[in-house]
Amino acid sequence: MDLVLSGDQIAGLEQIMEEELLKRGARHAFLVDFSGNLITEGGELLMEDLLPLAALTAANFGATERMAGLIGEKDFTLLFHKGNKSHIHFSRVEENFILVTVFGNDVPLGMIRLGSGRAREQMSSLLRG
Amino acid sequence: MAFIDMKKREIQSKLVYYGPGRGGKTTNVLHLFKTMSRQVCGKMVTIDTRGDRTLFFDFLPLSIGKIMNLNIRIQVYTVPGQVLYNDTRKLVLRGVDGVVFVADSLRIQQQQNIDSLINLEENLREEKLSIRTVPLVFQYNKIDLAETSIPTLTVEELQNDLNKNHQLPYFPASALKGFGVYETLREISKKMIKSITIKLKDGHLQGVGG
Numbered sequence: 001m002d003l004v005l006s007g008d009q010i011a012g013l014e015q016i017m018e019e020e021l022l023k024r025g026a027r028h029a030f031l032v033d034f035s036g037n038l039i040t041e042g043g044e045l046l047m048e049d050l051l052p053l054a055a056l057t058a059a060n061f062g063a064t065e066r067m068a069g070l071i072g073e074k075d076f077t078l079l080f081h082k083g084n085k086s087h088i089h090f091s092r093v094e095e096n097f098i099l100v101t102v103f104g105n106d107v108p109l110g111m112i113r114l115g116s117g118r119a120r121e122q123m124s125s126l127l128r129g
Numbered sequence: 130m131a132f133i134d135m136k137k138r139e140i141q142s143k144l145v146y147y148g149p150g151r152g153g154k155t156t157n158v159l160h161l162f163k164t165m166s167r168q169v170c171g172k173m174v175t176i177d178t179r180g181d182r183t184l185f186f187d188f189l190p191l192s193i194g195k196i197m198n199l200n201i202r203i204q205v206y207t208v209p210g211q212v213l214y215n216d217t218r219k220l221v222l223r224g225v226d227g228v229v230f231v232a233d234s235l236r237i238q239q240q241q242n243i244d245s246l247i248n249l250e251e252n253l254r255e256e257k258l259s260i261r262t263v264p265l266v267f268q269y270n271k272i273d274l275a276e277t278s279i280p281t282l283t284v285e286e287l288q289n290d291l292n293k294n295h296q297l298p299y300f301p302a303s304a305l306k307g308f309g310v311y312e313t314l315r316e317i318s319k320k321m322i323k324s325i326t327i328k329l330k331d332g333h334l335q336g337v338g339g
Binding site for chain 2: 005039
């Protein structure tokens with residue numbers, strides 16, 4: 001089933017990311033579907049980096065889903081990659097979407113987890129319509 | 130699964146290059162990346178092994194113009210061709226909107242071509258898609274080797290092996306030399322856009338607004 005989101009729905013998703021993640025200090029936040037489509041984004045990263053990031057996010061989640069299956073889990077709903085200066089936090093939204101947050105050392109992980117959790121709830125209700 | 134963003138007025142769709150291992154899927158995408166302007170194509174990402182084989186996939190985003198006042202973005206992927214990596218192929222096929230089947234003209238690859246097409250059909254079925262309805266074109270790669278002493282299949286043989294029941298567009302090509310690559314992309318893009326346009330006109334895409 002193809003997905004169409006109206007201008008209002010996209011604006012709503014952008015506002016949730018702004019309020020819950022970017023205002024808490026995230027460098028960038030974006031929403032991806034499991035096919036690798038970039039649904040919406042906000043922050044400081046360039047589009048030329050975001051499109052591959054979106055594709056790799058979907059692949060990453062797909063691969064860990066298979067890992068989960070091997071240890072008796074359906075999937076992992078949360079992933080986190082820690083770097084030296086930049087980190088990425090992923091969390092699933094509904095069945096088909098992944099919320100990705102890129103942040104630096106100036107923001108505690110707990111803050112991002114809190115923001116992601118709140119954003120996920122609001123996005124779920126918006127996407128369910 | 131195509132995604133339509135009515136705020137940016139953009140359609141995103143997914144094109145997958147499928148076929149047996151070492152058939153030239155990555156070489157096709159690499160040719161596009163090397164020869165297209167940066168306005169049309171973005172950064173290419175490759176996840177391969179040290180042995181130069183695709184481990185997970187290649188990825189290249191293309192912006193190919195407008196239809197019905199919507200910008201068209203095609204996200205190009207390749208799958209790993211080796212039989213072993215079927216789980217990865219299934220992952221890459223998730224939400225596919227169009228397929229280029231890259232067959233290898235080397236005679237020694239005849240059975241691998243047939244097996245790979247059967248594998249595509251099975252994996253599409255798992256995605257609840259039919260090989261008969263998904264936009265699909267064939268490319269017969271390495272056709273230039275017919276001029277050498279290396280045993281190759283003729284176009285007629287490849288057609289008989291792969292396309293007899295489908296009667297779909299096919300393109301003899303040499304991805305390494307660059308011929309047939311754009312012709313293949315042009316045809317599959319047309320088919321994908323036509324498929325999305327029909328859905329748009331028929332109102333099968335729900336939730337359009339804004």
